[in-house]
Amino acid sequence: MSLSTAIAVGAGRLTHWGLHGVLRRNASQLPGRVALALDRNLIADLSHKLGRGAIVVCGTNGKTTTNNVLAAAIESCHQRVLCNRAGANMAAGVASALLPGSSADWAVIEADELSTVHILPGLRPRYMVLLNLFRDQLDRAGEIDHVQDTIAAALASSPNTVLVANGDDPLCMGVALRARKSGTRVLTFGIGEDLDLPADRVPEARFCQACGAELEYEYRAYAQMGKFSCPKCDFCRPQLDFCATGVRVTREGVEFDVVHDGKRSHISAGFGGVYMVYNLLAAFAAASLAGVGAGSFQGAIDDYNPRNGRLQHFVVDGREVILNLAKNPTGFNQNLSLLLADERPKALYFAINDNFNDGKDISWIWDVDFERLAGQAELTAICGGTRAGDVQVRMKYAGIEADVAPLVEGALAQAASLPKDRPLYVLTNYSALWPAKATLERVGVSND
Template sequence: MGVRNSCAVGLGRLTSWGLRRVLHRNASQMPGRVALAVDPNAIAHLAPKLSEGAIVVCGTNGKTTTNNVLANAIERSGRTVLCNRAGANMAAGVAAALLPGSGADWAVMEADELSTIHILPQLQPRYLVLLNLFRDQLDRAGEIDHVQDTIVAALAASPATTLVVCGDDPLSVGVALRAKKAGTKVLAFGIGEDLHLPPDRVPEARFCQVCGAELAYDYRAYAQLGAFRCPNGDFERPKLDFVATGVRVDAHGVAFGVAFPEGGTAHVSASFGGVYMVYNLLAAAAAAHLAGVDAASFQAALDGYHPENGRLQHFTVGGREVVLNLAKNPTGFNQNISLLQTDTRPKAVFFVINDDFNDGKDISWIWDVDFERLLSEKDLLAFAGGHRANDVQVRMKYVGIKAPVASTVGEVLGRLGSVPLDRPLYVLCNYSALWPAKAELEGMGERHD
């Protein structure tokens, strides 16, 4: 370690100590910013402290849950792990997570799609797990082809990295196809059976990544994910190395079997989720298997895992159940709607949409959310919140649902005062709205798992 890197690490650790111990603040990014300001190659200089290597988890939806489940599983197997559990998924967050201690067995790092070009070339991970690609934050990320180009370039700069890709997602497979031609080893995971679910109204990808023909499907799981093929034979779902079968998804959670590439199977179950969670947990199981974690340790880690950071967190406030979750793009919202519809009770929903920098100023995507499905809900009570509450109101007006504006979760709960307590409240927020809602619920309610 050179003088410059020693200074970067020392100042980064000092910053972390000051934030945590003196100011009692979150230290998930700033220490990394300080380290990278002193040494732009700080991640590369910290990477050798990992005795077994690194796994990076990337994708539009599900990164934090998949990343943290995987980190817990590797820890359960007896190895030490450095992880950006709070979801600080740009280069500064990765650098901050690498700062503690003199060494570790593994790093398990969530990465923003566009940040892969800054993270992979320095970290040189053994595996990149690509969960899915959807339109998200269009004013920052641009269209999907720009995101694909970035990930392909990042893999080209990390030639020893194996890509573990969702084989059911045409957009992710498009990345895999290009990366494989450049020499990247590719492994695919996916669901190996028809779940007999209705297709989403506005799928993210309809066309072949090679010739542009409209894709045909034997079946879909959600959005564009499923058993796809080009009618011209140019492009299709690859052979799956990790296959989920016997899938069960209901109000009690998810369960499925996993078939591994070299033979053998494992059973995975969790008390939370939806169809999208099957993919998240399948990806985590695949990466854990590649990292040498046995099936029993993975399930034990999953049994002890409780969603954090506002992702599917449950609270009780004044005797009423409140479910908090992130919903930041059309596919995420549609999956949240599917999830709440597995709950057959009458319910209330609070949609909170902000337009801060980390959300994206362009919220026209709310018109691609299939809110019309909510018309099948009996006695639904809907509320709109956030900086763009009025936009949500207009969208709900076109659905035919009244959604009065509320400023906080507490205000919504107050308006539900005369409503029976057995009616749960679902709070669906995008990025910048999630943390305030989480803090408010933690301050006035009791969390339960």
């Protein structure tokens, strides 16, 4: 380790101690920011302490869950893992995750899509998992082709990285198409059967990534995910290296088999929806490549307890409260599918902020299928966040009368008049998630 790297590491660790040990504050980013200011090549310098390498998890939705399940699975095999579990997924957060200790077996790193060009050149991961690509934070990220180009450029800067991509997503396969041109090896995962689910009202990725013709689908799982093909060229859903079959999705959880290299492994989890099948399938694929057996992977799922606001359950004054993140149309629509799978009368609280990390443009709420909730028996809807009024108007156009409560405390107060057996679902975007989680932890008991 060079003198400059040693100074940067020392400064970063001192910052972490001050924040976490003294001030009891989150230390997921500032230590890395301080260290990178002293050594701009810090990520590359710290990558040398990884005995087996790094795995990067990237994509619009599901990064944190997939990343943390993967890290837990590798740790279950008695290997030391460095991981940015809190979801600090830009360069500073990655540097912070790499600071502890003098050695580790693996780094399992969640990466923001646009930050991959700052992370991959130094980290040089063995694998990069690409979960999905959806329109998200348009005022920051721009259109999806810009995101695809960024990820492809990042992969070109790390030529030995294997891309493990969602083969059901034509946008991920568009990245694979670009990456293969620079010599990147590609493996794929996906669902190998029709789940007989309704198509989303506003689908993504209608057109071929190679020639621009409109894609055809034999079936869809959700959004643009499914068995697609182009009628004009050979662009299509590839033969899957990790294929999920026998998929069952209920309110109680998911289960499926994974077929890989002629072997079949059974996976089950007590949480999620169809999107969780993809998350767990991706984590299983990466864990398998890292040498984790199916039994160890299932054991990690059984012990997994996120406590990060993603499908986290609470009990508040005898009422079940379910908290989850929903930050773009596809994420919201998948949450609505989970709500509809729960046949009980229920209360819903949608909190949308427009802070910097959320994106100022919230026009995407008009692409959410709120109409699917219209006609639900005994439904109580409440809107919150800095853009509560906008959400209330959107709900009105969907045929749903909704009240306004800027903070989750107000939603809990309104729900208090309802029978205790009616759950309250709290769906928030980024900056609204942590305040809601903090409130629910203060007034309730986590049931996970």
